Structures are given as C-alpha cells and as structure tokens.
Amino acid sequence: MAERAARLSLLVALLVLGLKALAYGxxxxxxLLSDALESIVxxxxxxxxxFAIRLAQKPPDATHPFGHTKAEYxxxxxxxxxxxxxxxLxxxxxxxxLFHPVPLEGLGPGLLVSLLASSANGLxxxxxxxxxxxxxxxxxxxxGYHVLSDVLTSGGVLLGVGLAWLTGFWILDPLLALLVAGNILLMGFRLVRDSVGGLMDASLSPEEVARIQEVIARELGGKALEVHDLKTRKAGHRAFLEFHLVVPGETPVAEAHRLCDRLEKALEEEIPGLSVTIHVEPESERRG
Incomplete structure (x- = not known):
C-alpha cells in the first residue's frame, strides 16, 4: 500500500506540474512561476x-541484518x-x-487552472x-506534508495574485513569490532536521515511550523486580526497543523465557513494527 501511494503521488505531481506551468504560461x-517551480520539487x-520505499521494503540480508528501512530518511x-x-530559484x-513590477494578463483562466491543480494536491x-x-x-x-505545504502556499498565491488583479497593485506578485520562497526554505529545514534525527537513531516519541512503559508494567504484574536501561530508536517504518529485566535469582530459565515472550508479544501489538530485545539479569544486578 505504501508503494501504491508513492506511485499515485508521482502521477498527481506530474499532472499538477503541467497545470501550474500552463497557469504561468x-x-x-x-x-505562479514560483508555484510551478515548487511542483518540480x-x-x-x-x-x-x-525509490526509497521500494528499497526500505527489502528484507534483512547478510550485510544489512537490521533491514533497509533507513533508506526512507x-x-x-x-x-x-x-x-x-x-x-x-x-x-x-x-x-x-520587485523593483520593476509588470502588469499581468490572462489572470482569469490562469487562476482557474491553478485552483484546479491545488485541489488535486489537497486530496x-x-x-x-x-x-x-x-x-x-x-x-x-x-x-504528504510537503504537498500540503504546497497547497497552503498555492492558496496564498492565488489570493494575492487575485488582489493584485483587482487593485492593480502589481508589486504584490513578486512580494508573494518571495514569501513563498521563505516558506519553502522553512519547510526544507524542517524536513532535513527530522530526517537527520532518524539517521542519528533518535528515540521514539515521549508518548510512545510512555505506552511502552505502561505495557511493561501491566504485563509484568510483579513477576520481575526491576526494568532499567530502556532504550528506543526508530528506522523508517520499524522501531527498536531494548531493556534489562531483573528477576529473582531462583527464577527458572524457562519461566523467564515465557515472561519475555509475553512481554515481546504485548509490546509488538501495542506498537506495530517494534522489534524487542530483552536482557534478563539476576537479582544481584538490581539497582538502587
């Protein structure tokens, strides 16, 4: 399904680019040219x-035992x-x-075409x-957020160019283009920042970590003494969790194993795509 959505994104992007280029023409x-240039992006x-989604879906292999999910970042x-x-650009x-405003022509049909392109982008x-x-x-x-930003930008452009058309204040055209450029720069910064976080093994969100801790507390039910060194990271559509589980020293290996299996199953049901690693320790390792 993810790959199908990506193919749809490509087809719509090509259609919207054609419509926006027509609007500029x-x-x-x-x-409107700035809007069309953003569509090239x-x-x-x-x-x-x-490409990244196709690569990320490849299963783990000898040289990539944790899979290829970081390709998306x-x-x-x-x-x-x-x-x-x-x-x-x-x-x-x-x-x-900005210093030499130019009166525009053909705005009626052009704005209509641009509005059609923005509607397709919104969906x-x-x-x-x-x-x-x-x-x-x-x-x-x-x-998706990139396309949504494009929709919001296009809405502002349409409004501004329409006002310039009604008032004859043609300097609004380049002013709007520069505002669009500033908005796109901000969007680019956010995309790079969030993606670099994934490449640097950023942890799961505080909300997801809290859900993990709730599941562990519920499933243990007093059968373990302590959980510590809990660490998380995300890689594309997968997430990884590891922690140390302290159990009474006399706990049989088979019982500790069953406890870990139950924990892993409950955690993976709570957060799909989560890979869990549990290190079992005896009571002598208890902290505090």
Whole structure:
C-alpha cells in the first residue's frame, strides 16, 4: 500500500506540474512561476520517495541484518535539499520584478487552472499523510506534508495574485513569490532536521515511550523486580526497543523465557513494527 501511494503521488505531481506551468504560461505571473517551480520539487520528491520505499521494503540480508528501512530518511533529506534549491530559484526570478513590477494578463483562466491543480494536491496530501501514518512510512508522511505545504502556499498565491488583479497593485506578485520562497526554505529545514534525527537513531516519541512503559508494567504484574536501561530508536517504518529485566535469582530459565515472550508479544501489538530485545539479569544486578 505504501508503494501504491508513492506511485499515485508521482502521477498527481506530474499532472499538477503541467497545470501550474500552463497557469504561468497564461499569466506570466512570477508568483505562479514560483508555484510551478515548487511542483518540480514535488515530482523529484515523489520519485525519491518511491525509490526509497521500494528499497526500505527489502528484507534483512547478510550485510544489512537490521533491514533497509533507513533508506526512507535519505529520501527525505534529499527532498529537503531540493526544496531549498527551489526557494533560491524563486527568489532569483522574483527580485528583479520587485523593483520593476509588470502588469499581468490572462489572470482569469490562469487562476482557474491553478485552483484546479491545488485541489488535486489537497486530496493527494490527505491521502499521503493518512497512508504514511498507517504504514509508519517517514517518506510518505514527509511527502504528504510537503504537498500540503504546497497547497497552503498555492492558496496564498492565488489570493494575492487575485488582489493584485483587482487593485492593480502589481508589486504584490513578486512580494508573494518571495514569501513563498521563505516558506519553502522553512519547510526544507524542517524536513532535513527530522530526517537527520532518524539517521542519528533518535528515540521514539515521549508518548510512545510512555505506552511502552505502561505495557511493561501491566504485563509484568510483579513477576520481575526491576526494568532499567530502556532504550528506543526508530528506522523508517520499524522501531527498536531494548531493556534489562531483573528477576529473582531462583527464577527458572524457562519461566523467564515465557515472561519475555509475553512481554515481546504485548509490546509488538501495542506498537506495530517494534522489534524487542530483552536482557534478563539476576537479582544481584538490581539497582538502587
């Protein structure tokens, strides 16, 4: 399903790029041009996401025993870099017109085409974010929020260009393009920051860690003395948990093993895609 959503993202991105390029061709608006340039980034991002999701789905092998799930983070980092490049291109086109505003033509048809493109993007963003969360795919979620940002940006551009058309205040066109560039730069920074966190083995969210601790407390039911050194990390749609479990010294190995099996099953049901490693220790290792 994640790969199907990525293919849909690519198809819609190509359609939207064509519509936005047509809108710019009809009007000559540098703000609409900035919107079209951002769509080029969307196409590149969709391609990267599709490639990364396919790679991340490969099973573990001899050289990658933990799988290939971190490939999705590389996709998101590259997407962030492309976003920054798009912002610089927009600024390059907008700055000359800031000092020499140009009246625009054909705005009626152009704005209508752009509105159609934004509507398609809005539906796509909702679908990508929903599927990305469902399948725990950073690449899909990043792509979805990227497309959503594009929708919000396009809405602002349409409003501003429409106001410029009604008032004749044509400097609004390059001003809006520069605002779009600033928004895209911020989005690119966030994408890179979040993806680098995944590459650096960032822990699960505080909410997820709290759920893990609740499951452990519930399942142990006083059959262990202590849990310590609990560590988590995430890698694409997978998550990893390890902790030390202190049991009474006289606990049989088979009983400790059954306790660990029950814990692992309950934790994996609570957080799908979670891989659990438990180190059992005797009472002599108890802390405090």
């Amino acid at each position: 009809l009007t000559g608006s540098v703000a 969307n196409v590149a991002a969709a391609l990267l996401a599709l 590389f996709s998101a980092v590259l997407e962030g870099v492309l976003v920054v490049l798009a912002a610089l 927009i600024a390059k086109e907008a700055l000359p017109r 796509l963003a909702y679908h990508l974010i929903r599927q990305g969360r469902l399948h725990r795919s950073p690449a899909l979620v990043a792509d």
